[in-house]
Amino acid sequence: MKMASMLSYIENIKKFLVRLTPKIAFTPEPMSEFSLSLGITPQNYEPEEILQLPEIIGKAQGVHIVVCINEFQQIGEMPDSLTIQKRLRGVWQHQRNVSYCLFGSKKYLMTKLFQHRTMPFYQFGEMMYLDKIPTADWVPFICSRFESHGKQISEDLAQRICETVEGHSSYVQQLAWNVLAETEKIAEEVARQQPDVILMDKHIRLGSFTFMPGCMKQEREGKQISLSIYRNKLLYLLCACMNITVTRDEIHRMFWPDVIVIDQSVNNLIYQLRKLLHADSRIRIENVRGVGYRFSVA
Numbered sequence: 066m067k068m069a070s071m072l073s074y075i076e077n078i079k080k081f082l083v084r085l086t087p088k089i090a091f092t093p094e095p096m097s098e099f100s101l102s103l104g105i106t107p108q109n110y111e112p113e114e115i116l117q118l119p120e121i122i123g124k125a126q127g128v129h130i131v132v133c134i135n136e137f138q139q140i141g142e143m144p145d146s147l148t149i150q151k152r153l154r155g156v157w158q159h160q161r162n163v164s165y166c167l168f169g170s171k172k173y174l175m176t177k178l179f180q181h182r183t184m185p186f187y188q189f190g191e192m193m194y195l196d197k198i199p200t201a202d203w204v205p206f207i208c209s210r211f212e213s214h215g216k217q218i219s220e221d222l223a224q225r226i227c228e229t230v231e232g233h234s235s236y237v238q239q240l241a242w243n244v245l246a247e248t249e250k251i252a253e254e255v256a257r258q259q260p261d262v263i264l265m266d267k268h269i270r271l272g273s274f275t276f277m278p279g280c281m282k283q284e285r286e287g288k289q290i291s292l293s294i295y296r297n298k299l300l301y302l303l304c305a306c307m308n309i310t311v312t313r314d315e316i317h318r319m320f321w322p323d324v325i326v327i328d329q330s331v332n333n334l335i336y337q338l339r340k341l342l343h344a345d346s347r348i349r350i351e352n353v354r355g356v357g358y359r360f361s362v363a
Contacts, residue, residue, distance in 0.1 A: 112152060113152065113155075113156050116152075116153065116156040116157070117156055117160075119132055119160070119162075119163045120160040120161070120162050120163050123162030123163055124161075124162045128162070129162055129163070129164065130162060130163045130164075131163075131164045131165075131166060132163060132164070132165050132166070133165075133166045133168065134165070134166070134167050134168065135168045135169075136168065136169060136170060136293070136294075137167040137168060137169045137175070137178070138169040138170075138171045138174035138175050138178060139293055140178070141174060141177075141178065142293070147184075147185060150178075150184070150185035150186055151185045153185075153186075154185045154186055154189060157189075158189070165190070167190075170234055170235040170294075171235070171291070172194070175192070176192070179192055180192065197232040197233065197234065198232065198234055198237075199232075200224055200227040200228070200232060203223065203226075203227045203232070203237055204220050204223045204224055204227070207223040207226065207237075207241050208220060208223055210241070210245070211245060211248070214245060215250075216245065216248050216249075216250055216251070217250065217251045218244070218245075218248070218251075222244075223241070226240050226241050226244065235281070235294060236281075238294065239278070239281055239294060239297060239298070242298055242301075243278055243301065246301060246302060246305060246319070247305070269304050271283075271304070271342070271345075271348055271362055272345040272347040272348050272362050272363075273285050273286070273344070273345045273347075274342065274345060274348070276300060276301075276304065278297055278300070278301045278304075281293075281294065281297040283300075283341070285344065285345075290341070292341075295334055296334065296337055296338060296341065298319075299316070299334050299335075299338060300338055302316070302319060303338075303350065303358070303360035304360065306360065307360055307361065307362070308359065308360070308361050309359065310353045310356055310357055310358070310359045311357050311358055311359070311360070312356055312357035313331055313356070313357045313358075314357075315357065316331055316357070317331070335350060335358060338350060347362055347363040348361075348362050348363075349361050349362075349363070
């Protein structure tokens with residue numbers, strides 16, 4: 066969305082919520098230029114009123130609004146997730162001027178959300194399964210991302226990354242990022258010196274946890290937990306820099322080289338990781354005031 070359209074959108078919102086304080090939040094979504102963070106006085110507006118806002122605007126403007134939400138399966142990771150899902154559906158299902166496209170990269174989680182009888186979003190809409198992105202399209206994209214970081218990867222190795230994970234999009238992105246994070250200049254050197262990075266069999270022991278970056282999971286006492294792409298990336302970066310201060314600027318450059326993000330984006334990721342690892346007190350993500358973070362395991 067361009068700046069002129071964004072300003073127009075803000076003005077439309079302000080017509081309906083006069084006390085609304087819109088904030089432009091440049092967030093970690095890789096395919097978005099920006100998102101809107103709405104500063105709302107809690108005592109003035111209930112959540113249902115905000116959820117109803119697209120319907121109100123669409124009806125008043127005589128347009129049909131399409132709301133797109135990426136990685137929707139992550140709603141399952143939120144505290145009191147079922148209550149949130151019930152409130153969303155309770156409002157959305159009655160709207161006539163709004164359509165919702167809810168995207169997700171984890172098929173089994175999306176299927177559970179929308180096809181399990183006990184879930185609030187059961188049969189909310191039609192499920193559409195997208196075909197895998199062809200390797201021929203992945204290869205130039207991977208090569209271009211390496212170039213944007215001042216690094217190189219051959220087309221053959223980029224193709225090997227795709228074939229290793231059978232073209233599953235979230236795993237192609239994760240494995241390509243793993244290789245990028247390990248690469249100084251030329252990715253082929255990593256493939257020769259650390260083949261486990263490509264073969265995805267690298268397990269990292271963190272106290273009582275076992276971190277498996279290649280398959281985006283961690284394990285403790287026999288129980289495996291799936292990690293979101295961003296949590297997985299950040300934990301992998303911190304592990305690679307164990308006992309070394311990682312600056313906030315480094316995190317920004319590594320995660321979002323072409324996007325402006327607010328500091329809260331990094332704060333949220335760090336908070337999520339700490340919550341994920343809090344069961345083992347030996348694992349610490351220490352604030353280095355005014356600089357960044359230091360990761361350590363006693």
